[in-house]
Amino acid sequence: MQKPTLPKGTRDFGPEQMRKRLFIFDTIRQTFRRFGFQPIETPSLENLSTLTGKYGEEGDQLLFKILNSGDFAAGVTELDLASGSKKLTPKIAEKGLRYDLTVPFARYVVMNRNSLTLPFKRYQMQPVWRADRPQKGRYREFYQCDADVVGTDSLLCEAEIVLMIHEVFRNLTIQDFTLKINNRKILAGIAEVIGAPGQEGTLSVAIDKLDKIGKEKVLNELQERGFSDETIASLEPLFLFGVSEPTEPNQILDQLKNWLSASDTARQGIAELEETLQLVNQYGLSDSTVEIDPTLARGLSYYTGAIFEVKANGVSIGSVSGGGRYDNLTGAFGMPGLSGVGISFGVDRIYDVMEELNLFPADAGQGTQVLIIPFDTEARSVALPVLRQLRTAAIAAEMYPDLSKVKKMLDYANAKNIPFVVLIGSAEVQTGVLSLKNMLTGEQLKVTTDELIQRLG
RNA sequence: GUGAUUGUAGCUCAGUUGGUUAGAGCGCCGGAUUGUGGUUCCGGAGGUCGCGGGUUCGAGCCCCGUCUUUCACCCCA
Numbered sequence: 001m002q003k004p005t006l007p008k009g010t011r012d013f014g015p016e017q018m019r020k021r022l023f024i025f026d027t028i029r030q031t032f033r034r035f036g037f038q039p040i041e042t043p044s045l046e047n048l049s050t051l052t053g054k055y056g057e058e059g060d061q062l063l064f065k066i067l068n069s070g071d072f073a074a075g076v077t078e079l080d081l082a083s084g085s086k087k088l089t090p091k092i093a094e095k096g097l098r099y100d101l102t103v104p105f106a107r108y109v110v111m112n113r114n115s116l117t118l119p120f121k122r123y124q125m126q127p128v129w130r131a132d133r134p135q136k137g138r139y140r141e142f143y144q145c146d147a148d149v150v151g152t153d154s155l156l157c158e159a160e161i162v163l164m165i166h167e168v169f170r171n172l173t174i175q176d177f178t179l180k181i182n183n184r185k186i187l188a189g190i191a192e193v194i195g196a197p198g199q200e201g202t203l204s205v206a207i208d209k210l211d212k213i214g215k216e217k218v219l220n221e222l223q224e225r226g227f228s229d230e231t232i233a234s235l236e237p238l239f240l241f242g243v244s245e246p247t248e249p250n251q252i253l254d255q256l257k258n259w260l261s262a263s264d265t266a267r268q269g270i271a272e273l274e275e276t277l278q279l280v281n282q283y284g285l286s287d288s289t290v291e292i293d294p295t296l297a298r299g300l301s302y303y304t305g306a307i308f309e310v311k312a313n314g315v316s317i318g319s320v321s322g323g324g325r326y327d328n329l330t331g332a333f334g335m336p337g338l339s340g341v342g343i344s345f346g347v348d349r350i351y352d353v354m355e356e357l358n359l360f361p362a363d364a365g366q367g368t369q370v371l372i373i374p375f376d377t378e379a380r381s382v383a384l385p386v387l388r389q390l391r392t393a394a395i396a397a398e399m400y401p402d403l404s405k406v407k408k409m410l411d412y413a414n415a416k417n418i419p420f421v422v423l424i425g426s427a428e429v430q431t432g433v434l435s436l437k438n439m440l441t442g443e444q445l446k447v448t449t450d451e452l453i454q455r456l457g
Numbered sequence: 458g459u460g461a462u463u464g465u466a467g468c469u470c471a472g473u474u475g476g477u478u479a480g481a482g483c484g485c486c487g488g489a490u491u492g493u494g495g496u497u498c499c500g501g502a503g504g505u506c507g508c509g510g511g512u513u514c515g516a517g518c519c520c521c522g523u524c525u526u527u528c529a530c531c532c533c534a
Contacts, residue, residue: 003505003507003508005507005524005525006525007525008524008525008526056532058531058532058533059532059533061458061532062532062533100534128534130532130533130534132531132532132533133458133531134526134527135527135528135529136527136528137533137534138532138533138534139534142534143534144534145534205532298533317534318533318534319533319534320534321534322533322534344534345534346533346534347534348534349534350534373492373493375492405490405491405492405493406492406493406494407490407493407494408494409493409494410493410494410495411494411495412494413494414494414495421493421494423492423493425492426492427492435492435493437493437494439494439495442493442494442495444493
């Protein structure tokens, strides 16, 4: 006999946790539906070749690979073993667990291109796996809720993502959040203007850390990565953004226009941002909390346009949501020129945030509403039709299965947080009138079955 | 992947420089109360001290390995 354990970074969810998790899932699903997205699901397993090379080198290392079935070592030669894991892996593992929902979606779109009506809007709420070292808010198995639109480059889609983010967090009662938005074209433009064209990737990784490690260390890192003193010096205007008070989006846009006027790419990115925000305003969103952050980068290498990130304020948990536009993700699967944009909500981190801020409503997805307590077998025969009528009236009802002490059955109701109890003994059997007990107040009254249903319904 | 950190009852934690039979609170089960709970009182069950090896007359405590937890880096939901 050995004690069972869970693999690193995975968790069980009991009824109490599932009640809260389903509240999050339901809230997000509701919003996705309202915005016209349709659900799909894809397999947990993908061919490894579908996944590799889409997330950058770092991402590839975090993929869970699945050993081939049967004798996976059959075709492996001494030479293969000597050539290292990089060469060996594709020979012994042809499948892997999905790392996110966006790449499998791109694969789905390409495979179904002839039957899809474009633009195609889908949502997907499924677990993903990453072979990361677990930490606070970081797990090896976690759920993402993605909504993506492909087949249009309309900025209305970006605007709708901003709107959905607001709706989801408002409905979850996470009021205090920061939605940051930026555009990869602006980052590319910055690289151009400072005289390091095409290097926005390395540039981004460094400046993304600005609010975490500060200006000095960012500059040091850029130096180490081979940026010249001259280019670093011309980066100076960047540090004027967001350092003081959070400035108005329009002010930031003006500043960017001045600084980056020499770059066509940057001008385009700025114009896209501007239009997106304008559409959001026209929609009539009150209390919009969009913040333009020119230092927001995000690591995922496939983004080409707008990028989004949402953090909950007042808690030390990383981003709870992120996304962006990708112009050529389907190109890797032989279908170039299809633009898409999407957003991903991290259920597990949202859960952690809500738990820490105590935001779950007490009655979210309540369980059984009434427990029937029969004192003997005769009482059961009276109870069963009552059970049926309660359930027909859509009231969650159950009967205690054993004939035990009343104390024990009431304890059961308390343990399960069941607010009402119906007691049925010889008196109730004779009169047909039931005893309804409120478990919170302790008060008890005689009711007919109809009255019972009316009170609980 | 790099560097730290954690593990004792279902839960939260004590456990002396290595020394007999490892404790507490809460929870759980039973009773006081054979048709009425969340209060009280009484009683009871429950531990291969994460796992494997080593040092020692003797290890929960020391050493090595391993798994797990938490954290920083990296990256990200």
